[in-house]
Amino acid sequence: MEEISRNQPPSDIRIAPELHTREITLNMGPQHPATHGVLRLVLELDGETIVKCTPYVGYLHRGTEKLGENRTYLSALPLTDRLDYVSSMNNNIGYVVAVERLLGIEPPERAKFIRTMVAEMGRISNHLLWLGTHALDIGAITPFLYVFRERERIMDLFEELCGARLTVSYPRIGGVRNDVSQKFLDDLYAFTEEFPGRIDEYETLLTVNRIWLRRTKGVGVIPAEEAINWGLTGPVLRGSGVRYDIRKFAPYDAYDKVEFEIPIGYNGDVYDRYMVRIIEMGQANRIIRQCIEKLPKGPITIDSPFTLPPKGSLSRRDKERFNKDYYSRHFVLAKSGPKEAPQGEIYVATEVPKGELGFYFISDGTGRPYRMRIRAPSFVHASALPRLCEGGLVADVISNIGSIDIVLGECDR
Amino acid sequence: MFENIIRPETLEPIVRSVINIGIILINIAIIVGIALFHVAYATYFERKTIGHMQVRLGPIEVGPHGILQPIADGLKLLFKEDVIPQVADRTVFYIAPVIFFTAAMTSLAVIPFFEKFVIADINIGLLFLFAMSSLGAYGIVMSGWASNSKYAFLGGLRSAAQVLSYEIAMGLSLVGVMIMAGSLNLSEIVKAQQTYPLGLYLIPQILGFGVFLIAMFAETGRCPFDLPEAESELVAGYFVEYSGFRFALFFLGEYIGMFIMSSIAVVCFLGGWTVPQFILGIPLIGDILSKIPNIIWFLLKVYFFIFLYYWVRATVPRYRYDQLMAIGWKILIPVALANIVITGLIKLWVKGMI
Numbered sequence: 143m144e145e146i147s148r149n150q151p152p153s154d155i156r157i158a159p160e161l162h163t164r165e166i167t168l169n170m171g172p173q174h175p176a177t178h179g180v181l182r183l184v185l186e187l188d189g190e191t192i193v194k195c196t197p198y199v200g201y202l203h204r205g206t207e208k209l210g211e212n213r214t215y216l217s218a219l220p221l222t223d224r225l226d227y228v229s230s231m232n233n234n235i236g237y238v239v240a241v242e243r244l245l246g247i248e249p250p251e252r253a254k255f256i257r258t259m260v261a262e263m264g265r266i267s268n269h270l271l272w273l274g275t276h277a278l279d280i281g282a283i284t285p286f287l288y289v290f291r292e293r294e295r296i297m298d299l300f301e302e303l304c305g306a307r308l309t310v311s312y313p314r315i316g317g318v319r320n321d322v323s324q325k326f327l328d329d330l331y332a333f334t335e336e337f338p339g340r341i342d343e344y345e346t347l348l349t350v351n352r353i354w355l356r357r358t359k360g361v362g363v364i365p366a367e368e369a370i371n372w373g374l375t376g377p378v379l380r381g382s383g384v385r386y387d388i389r390k391f392a393p394y395d396a397y398d399k400v401e402f403e404i405p406i407g408y409n410g411d412v413y414d415r416y417m418v419r420i421i422e423m424g425q426a427n428r429i430i431r432q433c434i435e436k437l438p439k440g441p442i443t444i445d446s447p448f449t450l451p452p453k454g455s456l457s458r459r460d461k462e463r464f465n466k467d468y469y470s471r472h473f474v475l476a477k478s479g480p481k482e483a484p485q486g487e488i489y490v491a492t493e494v495p496k497g498e499l500g501f502y503f504i505s506d507g508t509g510r511p512y513r514m515r516i517r518a519p520s521f522v523h524a525s526a527l528p529r530l531c532e533g534g535l536v537a538d539v540i541s542n543i544g545s546i547d548i549v550l551g552e553c554d555r
Numbered sequence: 556m557f558e559n560i561i562r563p564e565t566l567e568p569i570v571r572s573v574i575n576i577g578i579i580l581i582n583i584a585i586i587v588g589i590a591l592f593h594v595a596y597a598t599y600f601e602r603k604t605i606g607h608m609q610v611r612l613g614p615i616e617v618g619p620h621g622i623l624q625p626i627a628d629g630l631k632l633l634f635k636e637d638v639i640p641q642v643a644d645r646t647v648f649y650i651a652p653v654i655f656f657t658a659a660m661t662s663l664a665v666i667p668f669f670e671k672f673v674i675a676d677i678n679i680g681l682l683f684l685f686a687m688s689s690l691g692a693y694g695i696v697m698s699g700w701a702s703n704s705k706y707a708f709l710g711g712l713r714s715a716a717q718v719l720s721y722e723i724a725m726g727l728s729l730v731g732v733m734i735m736a737g738s739l740n741l742s743e744i745v746k747a748q749q750t751y752p753l754g755l756y757l758i759p760q761i762l763g764f765g766v767f768l769i770a771m772f773a774e775t776g777r778c779p780f781d782l783p784e785a786e787s788e789l790v791a792g793y794f795v796e797y798s799g800f801r802f803a804l805f806f807l808g809e810y811i812g813m814f815i816m817s818s819i820a821v822v823c824f825l826g827g828w829t830v831p832q833f834i835l836g837i838p839l840i841g842d843i844l845s846k847i848p849n850i851i852w853f854l855l856k857v858y859f860f861i862f863l864y865y866w867v868r869a870t871v872p873r874y875r876y877d878q879l880m881a882i883g884w885k886i887l888i889p890v891a892l893a894n895i896v897i898t899g900l901i902k903l904w905v906k907g908m909i
Contacts, residue, residue, distance in 0.1 A: 168705050175790060190709075190876050281778060281873025287609040353779055353872045536709070536789075537782075537875040 165193050168536075172201045176279045176540045179550035181524065183539065185531075192539065195531040197524050202554040210514035215241045215448075215483070216315055216475055218514070223309035225499075225518065226552040228271050230309050231264035231300070232494040233552075238313045239394045240490035240501035245315070245448045245483060251396075252440045253317040258396040259433035260303065260312060262426040263330070266337070267296040268495035268547075269423045276416070276544035277348060280357050285344050292340050295333055302326050317443030327434055334431045341423055349420070358413035362530040362542040365410055372526040375519050376497025377418045378546050382410030388493040400432040412545040419547075422495075447471075447482060478509045489517075496520055496547055520553035582674050586663050594810040595625035600858075601865045608869040632806075635799040640703060643796065647701035652797065652804035655694025659811040662687040666818045667742045669828040669849035680741040681733065684819060685726055688774060691808065692718040695783065695793050698805070702796035710792025713876060714776060714783035720883040721773035721780075727891035728766035731898040732756055732823045745827030753833050757824045762894040764824045766887050771816040771860075773883065775809065778868040782876055817860035821853065828853040 171182035180201035186194040206225060210218045222237040223230040235257050242249065249257070270293045274286035297307040303326055304312040304319060312319050348354045364372070369382040379386055387404045389397040405421035407414025443449055485507040491500040497519025504513040523546040530542040599614065599621070606613025614621030639648060665680040667673040677683060692715055699711015733739060735756060736747035748756050757764055773780040783792045794805045821827060828849035835841045874882070 166705060168709075277872065281781070282871065283605075284609050284869050287611060291610060347870070348872075351871060353874055356878055357872055357875055535875060535877060537873075 163188075170539070172198075177543060178275065178548060181543070181548065181550055181553075183527070183531075185536070185539065187536065190535045190537075192531050192534055192536065195528040195539065197527045199521065199524055199550065200554050202550045204555070206555045207514050207516055211511055214475065214478065214509055215245075215511070218511075219314075220309065220311045223311055224551055225516065225555065226268075226494065226496060226520065226549045227308060228549050229264040229268035229495045231260050231312060232268070232492070233499065234311060234313045235261050235264075235395070236490075236492035236494055236499040237501055238315050239492050240488065240503065241315050243490045244486075244488045244503050244505055247316050247444060247446050247448055249317045249395075250441045250444055251438045252321075253442045254396040255399075255433050255437050256318050256322055256442065257313055258400065259322075259330070259430050259437075260300075260310075260318075261395070262429045262433070263296050263299065265426045265495045266423050266430075267293050269419045269426075270296075272419060272495075272544070272547045273344060273416075276541075276547075279540045279544045280354065282347060282351075282354070285347050288340070288344060288347075292333075292337065299326060299330055299333065302329065314443060314449065316446060316449035317441070321442050322437075327437070330430065331434050334427050334434075337427050338424060341420065341427075345420065349417070355413065357537070357541060358416060358545075359411060360409070361412045361534065361538050362545055363409060363411045364526070364530060368529070369410060372529065373522045374497070374526060374546075375522070376493065376495070377415055377422060378497065378523055378526075380404065381407035381415035381418045381545075383408055383414075388491055388498060392491070394490075394492055396433065396436075397429075399436065400429050402426075402429050412541045415545045448475075483507055483509050491517065494519065496549065496552070497523065499552075516552075516555055518552040518555060520548035520550070521555075524548050524553050579674060582672070583664075586668075586674060587660070590660065590663055590811055590814065591807070593814060594807050595629060597810050597813070597861060598628070599625045600861070601868075604862065604865045605869045608866075629803070632800055632803040637799040637801060638796075640796050642703040644701040644703065647697050648796075651694045651698035651701055652794075652801045652808070653694075654697065655691050655808040656804040656811075658687045658691040658694065659808040659815065662815045663811070665741060666815065667745060667822065667827060668853055670742070672850075673742060676740065676742060678738070678740045681729060681739045681744075681819075681823075684815065685722065688812070688815070689718070689722055691812065694805075694808070698797065699793040702793070704796050706789045706791075707793050707795045710783045710789045710795070713789075714793055717773055717776070717780065717783060717879060717883075720880060721770045721887075724766055724883055724887035724891055725770035725774055727888060727895060728763040728770060729819075729823055730891070730895045731760045731763040734895070734898050734902055735759065741822050741827075745822055745829060748826050749829065749832075753826075753831060755824060755826045755831065760824060760894070760898070762890060762897070764820075766891045766894065767820060767824070769882070769887060771820060772864070772867065773879070775812045775816050775864075777813065777864050779871045779874050780879055781873060782879060813861060813864055814857065817857045817864075818853075820860050821856040825856050 165186040165188050168185045168187055169182070170185055171177040172180035177183065182198040182201065184194075184196045184198065185192055204224070206221050209221055213221070219234060219237060222233040225233045270289040274289035274293075277283075277285040300310055300312075301307050303322060304310050306312075364374070364378075364382055366382045366384050369379050370384060374382070375386070383406050385404060385406050388394075389402075390404055402425045405418045405425070407418050483505050485505055487502070487504045489500055489502040491498045493499075498517065499519060500517030502513075502515040502517065503511045506512040526546065527539075527542060530546070531539045534542070602624070603613040603621075614624035617623040617627045639645065662684050664674040665677060665683050667676075695714040695718070696711045699707045699709075699714070702708070732744060735751075736744040738744060738747065744756075751759060772778075776783050783789075789795070794802055797805060825831075830845050830847070830849075830852055834844050
């Protein structure tokens with residue numbers, strides 16, 4: 143009823159009876175340059191004003207959760223790469239942290255630091271891509287190419303680290319796949335020295351740009367209370383002024399051993415979300431440096447029935463025994479998963495660049511999850527789009543989609 | 556009957572007019588050639604400029620430094636399939652790019668490239684340019700309507716509103732120039748500037764120049780006012796359904812439009828083809844620079860503005876629709892009106908002096 147009454151002209155305006163106006167329905171996506179993948183929005187427009195916005199998701203549904211039920215805990219890891227393919231490292235880590243919590247194991251200290259380091263690299267890489275595409279959507283074409291220059295270096299570093307650039311599958315349950323090389327650490331350190339200057343460069347183009355301010359200030363405002371009610375997390379929630387970051391409040395890996403600050407916004411508009419992410423990149427850079435400086439020596443995986451034995455430097459005599467042990471355990475793990483997996487259910491959330499990525503497992507003790515559920519931040523954020531867009535203009539839809547930073551691979555799972 | 560034609564006094568005017576028509580045709584051919592060549596290499600210039608601003612190289616593969624890239628692009632567009640949507644209004648769909656392109660090309664007729672080199676030296680040159688640029692908006696609106704696509708439709712509507720609003724600001728910003736020059740003929744405007752400091756209207760008409768500069772970006776639909784073709788919002792705007800050479804016509808029209816706008820700025824504010832007077836004043840360099848042909852000076856000035864287009868495009872984001880309108884109506888038009896009043900008052904006041 144409300145809907146109808148709102149669309150009718152106010153009674154004091156007299157319109158000829160044969161002339162009536164009505165909204166046009168504009169289908170935006172799933173193939174549209176600004177919907178970041180295959181998001182589909184059905185917009186009802188009154189001129190350029192959005193009367194109603196309905197997001198439709200599911201165009202990239204691949205059944206990741208169901209696939210996870212049919213794989214052992216270890217072999218489901220590469221599926222998580224494909225969730226948020228922009229920051230696959232963080233998804234991997236979110237997954238292994240959850241599985242470790244379920245199995246009740248703890249990775250060694252060195253692995254924790256390496257994971258924290260690469261997770262922050264993933265965060266920088268994600269925020270760089272977000273910045274580039276967000277600015278491109280609003281019409282600034284140059285930052286897009288600047289950020290790819292730096293992102294390329296992170297991709298190269300990932301390649302140096304594990305051989306893959308995008309879908310890394312680097313962490314393992316109980317540690318990481320392989321140790322970091324000295325060259326990698328040197329290159330990464332050189333990158334962290336250079337990167338703050340690069341952030342300044344992006345900021346010169348955007349932060350105080352008059353047009354940028356007019357396009358982002360006061361657009362897509364969501365107050366703190368409402369942001370919590372919508373279930374928003376990550377930079378979107380922090381942009382609204384809520385001090386919530388899982389890295390700080392429920393630390394995993396080595397986040398309790400490094401210093402960093404959580405930037406929070408004030409107005410909860412597109413600009414504040416932009417600033418939060420920009421500052422987060424600087425903080426991520428800071429974390430990486432601390433990780434390199436504090437990186438302890440030691441094994442990179444734990445020796446437990448749930449994991450493969452670490453491939454350290456072994457003597458020739460040990461190697462034979464090791465190989466036997468390794469392959470027999472590998473066979474068991476690959477075939478049926480850890481036999482002694484505890485029964486029960488667990489929900490573990492980690493802070494990925496997009497927000498809170500949660501994994502919920504129901505374990506029946508068979509070595510495969512009975513149910514794997516993924517709480518994808520993109521999905522939750524996409525659901526808040528109508529709240530952000532309605533009443534705004536067509537151009538604001540684009541700003542809003544960019545500012546909530548969604549990846550449809552994760553949203554549709 | 557025959558005798559009449561053979562008689563020299565009747566023959567001569569015919570020959571003379573034939574020769575005249577021939578000269579005009581040659582002039583037109585030269586200008587069309589220049590314009591098309593310009594468009595081809597303006598795209599190359601744009602891609603190279605923006606490329607280097609964005610820490611990349613721009614076209615590099617076709618020919619040395621990608622110098623043949625525009626030709627390759629043109630050939631590609633020529634050979635592409637000409638897709639017409641089934642639901643499109645065919646007649647209008649055919650006509651729209653032609654109108655847009657013709658309007659842009661026709662404007663070239665009144666641009667004085669250098670002294671005495673202008674196809675139509677008419678006394679309403681400036682008005683003619685406004686008329687043609689308004690006519691171009693019809694092409695855009697028609698293409699948006701005929702495509703029968705919502706994105707194209709929105710793009711067409713945006714463009715119509717934008718061009719109409721900024722046409723007013725642009726027209727008003729040039730009224731100051733008209734008052735000072737006392738003429739609408741572009742060649743006269745250039746000549747009238749010579750009595751002013753530096754030989755430019757830039758200094759006395761700085762307000763008008765500012766308004767014109769902003770309106771010029773909006774009028775051609777370039778960044779930061781490229782809303783009609785905002786890629787991230789409306790995919791490509793009014794020409795989203797066009798392909799092949801019909802698309803190329805829009806593209807050519809847009810680049811010629813940039814050339815026209817830059818030419819108006821040069822003619823009205825920067826002294827057209829003339830050598831800036833402060834350069835002539837410099838002892839040695841002035842002598843050398845004044846030897847450079849006028850056409851080169853004209854093109855240099857025009858290309859400065861075209862470079863400005865690219866520079867701005869690489870730097871700033873895009874305005875929103877309501878903000879664009881607010882700038883046009885709330886800032887530019889009042890400033891332009893104030894400029895007219897100030898110019899008029901000063902003209903009356905100092906009438907005796909000049």
